[in-house]
Amino acid sequence: MSEAGARARELPLEELTGWGRHPVGRARVDRSGTPALPPGGEPVIARGLGRAYGDAALPAAPGGLVIEHTRADRILGFDGDSGRLHCEAGLSLADILKVFLPRGWFPPVTPGTRFVTVGACVACDVHGKNHHRDGSFGQFVERLLLVTADGKRVACGPTLERELFLATVGGMGLTGLIVEVTLRLRRVESPWIVLETVGVEGLEAMLAGLKRSADDWPYTVGWIDCLARDHAVGRGILMRGRHATPMEAAGRRLPRGFPLTVPVDAPEWLLNPLFMRWFNYLYYRLHGGALKRRVVSYDRFFYPLDAVGQWNRLYGRRGFLQYQCVLPRAAGAAPLAAILERLGAAGAASFLAVIKDCGPASDAYLSFPMEGTTLALDMTYRGAASLALIHELNAVVIAHGGRVYLAKDAVTRAEDFARMMPRLAEWRAVRDRWDPGHRFRSAQSVRLLGDRA
């Protein structure tokens, strides 16, 4: 028996969840940092830093094998002229920032946390505040190295094994283990961000503000007060940023982060609707109103929640659900307003809802973003009521030609997913060619694709 096989056999069973802490799975987790398939064809799914909210990195069946690649985090090459970075897939964006930001390089696309691995960024085809201008993560990837179902190492990229590449970007780890990634970093002038914030009175104004800012600002995002009702639905704060020039950043020193952490699960009554209403109201009062311009550090702009370790504990033991959908531009504001109103009526409190305009979809079959508007929010998990609410929201999304983001999803039904993804059949064909036995599968793929458990 090979080393990998012996190792996988004797791994202890442990409880495992996504960042939302619901659902809870049981798994054997290989954390050796030498990603390799065990012999014998046992199904596996890769996992990074566990920031996907739902069941994307939980095993297909209880007790199944999960390969965590966070210890495969070596940099294998960097070209200081072009910004081309070649690394093992477990390298985190936090590590990239630590090593390369002082030299003037920044991830080309970053999600709302830096505690994600490069491999996960590819598998989820993550997007960021610059999607309207730059697209998603996969569009900056030049080459991937996969371990495919037969145990072979296969390189792919935009021109090399293109179909496998397009199925892997956004493919949630279901085409193979991503072991190496080559991507292009972006040159930036400073680690500081020139940030403008302005209060907006409603959804139409928010969409117009995002549109107006899109040409001049590489980073835009809106925060919405989910608890505002009636005529105020969609009121919130528009934020737009760009990297500061050395002149604008002169004399500033990055704060040495004092890592706060949530040490224990919050009591379940803490995030009650009244508290949420006040939080949203205060946030709006604080940052809303007239246009303000200031210079902030990159981490305050991109990663405000990273400042609080284990913030997911704020929702208590029962966990929470994250919901993110995108609706095509043509759908306009009405379905977004419908979703917000439905949430309000259900009393499904959210810390904050984030709204963002997306640019054109990428060529990757299952990539989430499409030209239009995306809305992300979280809600305490309340059992069947939460599930019913999400199915209802999904119906609105499907009716308008939108879809949900798999990195956040724990609930969507297979039949709904099929209606959201126009290129699902193409993706399935590529997957079946490379992994006919569906060796790479997860709790999510069992739920959404009908894989065997």
Added chain:
Amino acid sequence: MKVAFVGATRGMGRALARALAERGDALFLLGRDAAELALSARDLEARGPRAPVGHAPLDLGRPAGFADALDAADRALGGLDALVVTGGAFGRQEELAADPARLAALLEVNFTGTAVLCQQAAARLATRGGGLICAFSSVAGDRARRGNYLYGASKAGLSVFLDGLDLAYRERGVRVLCVKPGFVRTAMTAGLPVPPFAGEPVAVAAAVVRAMDRGRHQVYAPGIWRWIMLVIRALPRAVLRRVQF
């Protein structure tokens, strides 16, 4: 510093090698797996200002090869002035108890090999005016426990050796640092039950670099283990007989 490093490919060694590279120390990697050494060398070259990072074979279980390995490091670094050994073997008590060959190999690597290498390097450094020897022992060597005395014995021997090496060589300019990690989350300990006060490799690396700079002869990492072991060393034998740990 110009550091010959045994164990830089994984775990705490990987984190410590990165910390040294990032602050500008020159590194030369020694170990068994040439392919792994080459990958880690590329990682360290990208992270630090000092390239290239070279490597050569060394097996802690084969002292006959140590002189050649140190020669290779000396040549590449233009005279090394520090040796760091984080590499070593680990086995669970029940596996070691059941497999005499594996137990012998672990004792050979963790004690004999590491001691012989450090002794050889210390002698070399003393002839050229001094330097630093840093090796990773373990809190497991501070007091025997029924649950891991076999691994613990290999580290107890190493701790005593390093303590003595420091006494013998410090006046000749060779500082010796014995690192005693508590439970640290690495690939080596993956799958073991995680006790309270478990540490992370990056934090251990930072503590070790601080201890190097301050000329300490011993450092516990995470630091709280210093106090935990103070208590455990003071426990009466009758207590140790009764508790299952």
